[in-house]
Amino acid sequence: MxxxxxxxxxxxxxxxxxxxxxxxxxxxxxxxxxxxxxxxxxxxxxxxxxxxxxxxxxxxxxxxxxxxxxxxxxxxxxxxxxxxxxxxxxxxxxxxxxxxxxxxxxxxxxxxxxxxxxxxSYVLGIAIHRDRSRHLLGLSQSAYMDRVLKRFFMLDYKNGAVPIVKGDKLSLVQCPKNDVERESMKAIPYASAIGSLMYAQVCTR
Incomplete structure (x- = not known):
């Protein structure tokens, strides 16, 4: 309502x-x-x-x-x-x-x-599925995840068990060192992507 x-x-x-x-x-x-x-x-x-x-x-x-x-x-x-x-x-x-x-x-x-x-049938990005014959109620965020993938231009990516490739190493060397690099990093919405994934993870769980 x-x-x-x-x-x-x-x-x-x-x-x-x-x-x-x-x-x-x-x-x-x-x-x-x-x-x-x-x-x-x-x-x-x-x-x-x-x-x-x-x-x-x-x-x-x-x-x-x-x-x-x-x-x-x-x-x-x-x-x-x-x-x-x-x-x-x-x-x-x-x-x-x-x-x-x-x-x-x-x-x-x-x-x-x-x-x-x-x-x-749909609340806060969560689809509600009913199977009355079996008395089952299911929650799904597949539509929400499709929107997230589209937003971050990842609809055509292959799925994987982890978000990084095995052997990848993160270090301070990869951080932007000047204004030009910092400006270019703005095009990589890492925090927004993580926040979107956290929302999906927490809601239906």
């Missing part, structure tokens, strides 16, 4: 003034400022304030917050359970009971303006 205009749900706590927007100024009132009543996008506090609003609503309605990961909520009723996973303004719901799932969706819709995307 998606929360429409999520960041606009919370009222401002601080007193914030803005310059008058273009086309809004009145003759003789150019010196006045606008006092903001609600958050707008691009405020540095806006995502945290939205989280506080969501946390307040969800914990009072249906769920207990996970102490380890603050964006995961759950409710257990006998043998039934439901998990709510919040990622910015998207909510992934996982439940063992269809009725519990529908009730939770109704409660969320009463609190926020929501859009229901139905059964999840």
């Amino acid at each position: 998606d929360v429409k205009a999520a960041f606009l749900n919370r009222n401002l706590v601080e007193v914030v003034y803005l310059l008058q927007p273009k086309g809004f100024k009145e003759e003789g009132k150019d010196h006045l400022m606008c006092r903001l009543k609600k958050f707008v996008y691009k405020f540095k506090q806006v995502s945290h304030q939205w989280y506080l609003k969501f946390d307040e609503a969800v914990t009072s309605l249906v769920s207990v917050e996970n102490k380890v990961d603050k964006c995961i909520y759950f409710k257990i009723s006998g043998s039934k359970f439901i998990f709510l996973i919040l990622y910015i303004d998207d909510i992934l719901l996982v439940s063992s009971d269809l009725r519990m799932l529908q009730e939770t969706k109704k409660l969320l819709t009463k609190q926020f303006d929501m859009k229901d995307f139905g059964e999840a």
Whole structure:
């Protein structure tokens, strides 16, 4: 599910003034400022304030917050359970009971303006595969990895067990020694590539 205009749900706590927007100024009132009543996008506090609003609503309605990961909520009723996973303004719901799932969706819709995307098949670069006949649920990041390979121009490379050739040695001699070499090294996005691989490694694992 998606929360429409999520960041606009919370009222401002601080007193914030803005310059008058273009086309809004009145003759003789150019010196006045606008006092903001609600958050707008691009405020540095806006995502945290939205989280506080969501946390307040969800914990009072249906769920207990996970102490380890603050964006995961759950409710257990006998043998039934439901998990709510919040990622910015998207909510992934996982439940063992269809009725519990529908009730939770109704409660969320009463609190926020929501859009229901139905059964999840792709979340944060992770494809979700279901085999209902065998009661299996699988996660895959092959589409994400294809995008990473394309981004770093490696789609045609052969796969290997390790990212370097056996016998390769890394040393300080390979580091850039002047501005020209440092500039040319910018075309080799090593940190970005490693970060992309780490994301894939950590998420589905």
